[in-house]
Amino acid sequence: MRLSILDQAPISSNQSAGEALVESMKLAQAGENLGYTRFWIAEHHDLPGLACSAPEVMLGYIGANTSKIRIGSGAVLLPHYKPYKVAEVYNMLAVLFPNRVDVGIGRAPGGSAEVTNALSDNFLQQVWNMPNSVQDLLHFIDNTVPPEHPHAKVTAAPVPTLPPTPWLLGTSKKSAILAAEKGLAYAFGQFMSDQDGAAIIEQYRNHFQPRKQNEVPQVIVTVTAICAETTEKAEDVALSSLVWGLQRKKGEGQKGVPSIQEAKDYLQNEDKTLLEGIRESMIIGNPQQVKKRVENLQVRYNADEMMIVTITHSPEDKIKSYKLIAEEILHNSKEQVS
Template sequence: MKLSILDQSPISSNQTAKEALNESMELAKLGESLGYTRYWITEHHDLTGLASSAPEVMLAYIGTNTNTIRIGSGAVLLPHYKPFKVAEVYNTLATLFPSRVDVGLGRAPGGSAEATNALSDNFLQNVYKMPSLVKEFLHFLDNDFPTDHAFSKISASPVPEVSPVPWLLGTSKKSALLAAENGLAYAFGHFMSEEDGTAIIQRYLDAYIPRKQGQKPEVIVTVSVICSETTEKAHEVAKSTLIWALQRGRGEGERGVPSIIEAQQYSLNDQEEATLENMKKKLIIGNPTEVKEKLIELQTNYRADEIMLNTITYSTKDRFNSYRLIAAELLKNS
């Protein structure tokens, strides 16, 4: 099984943002040493407890401190930006780190309405234009605009020997079809979707049209996972993540991911208890054997080429340990 890492650069209540970003770099190094295929970092804006607002900056830092693991965005929120600039940024990264760069594209705002307005003037209009933005970006990436196009005489410099690999990220049939129609690899966010993911992936596979000769559809499924030596310990560690999600729903959680003790002492009403139990259904929590079985089942059901793991814990030790335990079960060279 191919495994990868999706990192949101979470800030724990005992951390600074700088410490969280350095933890992200160390996580990428750990993933490389354990045999994970790729490390992607997310883009979020003005969201309490997440330090990943500028993935392109972090990817330059992480690329310099790693050697083989693929690095990329999960995702560039394209409606905020001009495709030409995004192509320039990721072509630069691909020039610096040959044959290692992915560029994941998404359409979400990545933050509040106020943050969205601060980033771009026409976000909603650009969301509707997402299909044309994707096509324009791909033309810049491939340097193949028709000769009569207004952009045919410019290139997204520097042009690397090996272009970044484009992916489309999403949680819906609309995103799956957009990926399929443009011959893009597709990353489905199981951890943040209420949809029937297997039907969405099947729609993608059925509609896929190769962008280049020999290309085949490729699927990543991203899931939230917390693994510990015992089931009891895994659920104890996961409580911090779950409580933090509830806090943010209340407009709280400014201090970041709470400690296990803080999470255990957090007062919940009946409705929140029910919400907590429902949230657990989207997480894979357990000991190494349990997590291995669930990941294999997930891969089989989704017909996924790769599983990408998102793990948020209060403790760096618990977070890194989760990735180590899963690698020991499922990656040959760990």
């Protein structure tokens, strides 16, 4: 099984945005050393507690401080942008970091209605136009713009030797079908979907139409996981993420991810049963427990790769969580094979 990392660049209650972004870079370095396949960073706009509004900027920083882990967006929110500009940016990254760049594509707004209006005109119209925008992006990335295209005379320079690998990210049947029709690899966000992911992925595989020779469907499933040496420790560490999730649902959480103690103090005046709905979508436990659930999900979803998002207050707890998971799933598997 391949493992990868999705980072949302969360800001903890004791951090500045700059400190949070530095920790994201350090997490990518740790992921590379631990054997994770790729490191994607998400795009959010004016959402309290999330630091990354421009993945393309962070990817230059992360790429320059790593050497082999694949780096990418999770995702470029395409309805906000012209496909040509996205192709230019990710082609340039692919020139700088050869054979390492993924361009994940999404259709979500990534922020409030006010932010959407500030970012782009006619967002909903561009959402409806997503299939055409994706096709245009592929033309520019593959350098295969047809002669009849209105922009046939332009190239998304610089043109890399190996183009960035496009992925379509989604949580629904609609996104899966679009990925299949366009011959794209597909990343399903299980951590933020209440739909039948297994059926969605099966539909993607059944309808896949390769856009290049010998291409086959590729699936990543993204899950939330928090791991520690013991179940009790993992439950403690996860409180920060759980409470922050609850706070955000209530329109709070502007101070960022709370510490474990801040989370416990907050819960003194809250109905703890409210956390259960948030907790259901998370994997929390010791290494053996997390391995079992991740592997079960991989089988259930028929995934080629599992991508893990982990939010903790302490950067040390986050890296430790990824380390324990890698040691249990990646390193133990290698030892068993040898």
